[in-house]
Amino acid sequence: METTRRERIDRGLKVRTEGIYALSSFEEIIYLVGPRLVLIAGFLLLPLILGLAPYWKRVVNIMCVYAILALAFDFLANYVGLVCLGGALFVGVGGYLAAIFNVYLTLPFYLSIPLATVCGAALCTAIILPCLPLRGVYFAIVTLMYPILFSRIIEALNILGGTNGISGIDSFPGEYIEQYMIIVAMLAALFGMRRLVSQDVGLVLRGVKDNDQSIRASGINVTSIKSLAVFIAALMGCFGGAYIAHLYMWAGLSLFALDFSIIPIAAVVMGGGGTLIGAVIGSLILVPLSEFLRFFGTFRIVIYCIILVAFIVLKSEGLMVYLQRKYHQFERVVKV
Amino acid sequence: MEIVVYGVINSVVLALLSLGFALVYSISRLPNFAHGALYITAGYIVWLLLHAAGLPYGVSIGCGILATSLVGALIYRFIIMRIRGMEISEIIGTYAIGLAIIEGLRWGGLRGMTYTLPVFISGSIEMLGVTVDYQRLVIVGAGILFFVALFLFTRLSKIGLALRGIAQDERAAMMLGIDSDMTALISLAIGSGLAGFAAVLLLPLGNIVVEQGYNVLIFAVAVCVIGGLGSWGGTIIASFIIGFAQILTETFVSSHFVMVVALLAIIVTLLIRPSGIFGKQKQLEERV
Amino acid sequence: MSETIILSIRGLSKSFGGLKALVDVGFDVRQGEIYGIIGPNGSGKTTLINCITAFVKPDGGRVFFRDREITRWPAHRIAQAGITRTFQIMRPYHTLPAYKNLIIPLWSPRAKQHGGWRGGGKHGDRDTVAIDILEEIGFERDSRVPYKLAATLPTGYQKRLELARCMALRPEMIFCDEVFSGLSMSEIAGMVPLIEKLKMDGVTLVMVEHRLRELFRVADRVMALNFGEKIAEGAYTEVIEDKQVKEAYLGKEGV
Secondary structure: OOOEEEEEEEOHHHHHHOOOOOOOOHHHHHHHHHHHHHHHHHHHHHHHHHHHOHHHHHHHHHHHHHHHHHHHHHHHHHHOOOOOOOOHHHHHHHHHHHHHHHHHOOOOHHHHHHHHHHHHHHHHHHHHHHHOOOOHHHHHHHHHHHHHHHHHHHHHHOOOOOOOOEEOOOOOOOHHHHHHHHHHHHHHHHHHHHHHHHOHHHHHHHHHHHOHHHHHHOOOOHHHHHHHHHHHHHHHHHHHHHHHHHHHOEEOHHHHOOHHHHHHHHHHHHHOOOOOHHHHHHHHHHHHHHHHHHHHOOHHHHHHHHHHHHHHHOOOOOHHHHHHHHHHEEEEEEEO | OHHHHHHHHHHHHHHHHHHHHHHHHHHHOOOOOOHHHHHHHHHHHHHHHHHHOOOOHHHHHHHHHHHHHHHHHHHHHHOHHHHOOOHHHHHHHHHHHHHHHHHHHHHHOOOOOOOEOOOOOOOEEEEOOEEEEHHHHHHHHHHHHHHHHHHHHHHHOHHHHHHHHHHHOHHHHHHOOOOHHHHHHHHHHHHHHHHHHHHHHHHHHOEOOOHHHHHHHHHHHHHHHHHOOOOHHHHHHHHHHHHHHHHHHHHHOOHHHHHHHHHHHHHHHHHHOOOOOOOOOOOOOOOO | OOOOEEEEEEEEEEEEOOEEEEEEEEEEEEOOOEEEEEOOOOOOHHHHHHHHOOOOOOOEEEEEEOOEEOOOOOHHHHHHHOEEEOOOOOOOOOOOEHHHHOHHHHHOHHHHHHOOOOOOOOHHHHHHHHHHHHHHOOOOOOOOHHHOEHHHOOHHHHHHHHHHHHHOOOOOEEEEEOOOOOOOHHHHHHHHHHHHHHHHOOOEEEEEOOOHHHHHHHOOEEEEEEOOEEEEEEEHHHHHHOHHHHHHHHHHHHO
């Protein structure tokens, strides 16, 4: 009786280029470098292409911000094993700090954004610290609560502008700076993270997810490592928040909104968790989608959640993993 | 004196809200971040049955609680069961479901001030020099009765014992023939029913507002973390601690900080005694 | 084997609920020796290692390492001081190749101090050291073995990887939790020279073992545990002939 099964084999091109740096042909070089070049070039050319459609410039900016947030989530959840349910915390802290530096302390944007990023990250790491020695579910609980806590406090005490927020933040001097700053930041974050996770320190960070007992037994303080991971993610998130504050020239309670927590998660799940590039791809799809859904009001959150749950339940590996598989391997049916 | 009376009432309220979450977590290790959403769903269902379908109040309440249990069971059967065991997916999954329900209700129905449930008995009574309305008395009474009933149920009935068995040691219970999936389903159904029970008792006190979904979740999680994830006794004691802390804050500081108290309590607990008051979870130690 | 005492345990106790896993256990380990710990299943051997290396908090007792009390130290600090351990249930880093598993101990502060390599985070350096260590423990350098995913290695190699993980820290002591278990005779034959080499390099070994014959070949002194209590200590031949030890293993009728 004949049965068939599907077999997946690496493409010849992949095998030839695997782990070897002596690439002998143009074809192989393009195979390896091609996708990355397309990505980088595509993003860098985007502002020029969109010179014709100003509305979409804003969308691209927001999309890059969400891509950075999604990268942070992917890193924390799939590489270090910490599920962050409240990315809005980083955005809010970064945004409000940028507002404080810019409006109250009258620092220019090229100082307020870096300062907000670093100080915000330090602050966020410090307040998340208590739950780091504990199991993962506590991290999820704490990150879930903080954005809600902060927004309630600001509202209740009517500090930092209360429900009106802080307005009068400087905008960027020139549209190209506005666009390229975030695009370059996003590309830097993407390739930076990819580099980081394959460095030695990246291996230690990944070890936390796999087996943190072993890390302890190797003489490394797991809590310190986790704080490092949170700090890195917080840097990315706070930068996004600071950028948004300058983009909209306003910092308000909406910086702690659910969108900033949920869309990155949905983007990562859709794009493929654990691939980093999947986070960017996911944002590429979801953010323009959310623009269309703006008409529906808060219903769009329902849509994100449904997409999210669908992807999780169907155990879909995500788009990126699927695409990678197609790129690197081909399938054929074999008789057994 | 007022503080004592209101403190007790608030504590029982918190305990009612939290038990659903505590139960589900202790039995099936599932953090049910959709707990708040189920609370609101119950209120909405009862309102629909009462006003749109015109059923009598008692029937609406009964059906509402059962319907919420059913929703919980369905959520487990079709969504959570498939992602069991993957902690990251479980957390994201229940959170997303909860969010979808709450925001869906916000968009599709519950907006503004028009949704209320009537109180069971109107009027108030003077007790120990403090004016307390009947509804709150009913809450305390029903709450205490319920805790006693739950206590007896888990010690005397077969299903209750099975639930406790799984809560203590899942593998051993499975070897004794207790089906882990079925038990998790039942525990989520019961947890949802509890959320519904709390909802029908508490919602008449105010309006049905979607924000309550988030509040309930936060309070429930706060109480459970402080009492110790996995300990029912700890949950009740923690309810009293936070309950009184909140009343004190409300009296002496301002009512805005009620939520903040709960959240700060979590942080303080994690700093001082991470496993909570009666926590049985060995969060740092693991059998190697 | 010198006479200096490197590790001192006094009165170590641990209960899990009603179960007494360790009852007032005390012993000394001399520098450079191989100290065996034997006992039937459930006698508390692994709990003993866990308590000493702080993966489980003991209820009572004190632990001294080179005259410093380390009882309350956290696990990573103890590892950093030079006491390492293997895990009975091995959990290598699944997604990484074998030699990359060693990057993590090589990244720790202790390896930077004692490693004998330049350090500083350059990719190449740690990789080379990792491959060198693997060669020391018997992974053939030129084969694909060091590059295979750790989870796909056979048991003998995984056990050796565990030891390599400890060795990467250039430790003073290694607690070996049943390193011989699950190995075939030829794999054990490969392990024993490794153990002897470690001893020659000056590492003190405490070996919890179930396979007595292999332990006999390497151990200098041995302690026997039963139901969490120490019932015998001394040279291997004496302990094995001890009546209580025989009863513990074989039961009263079997003696």
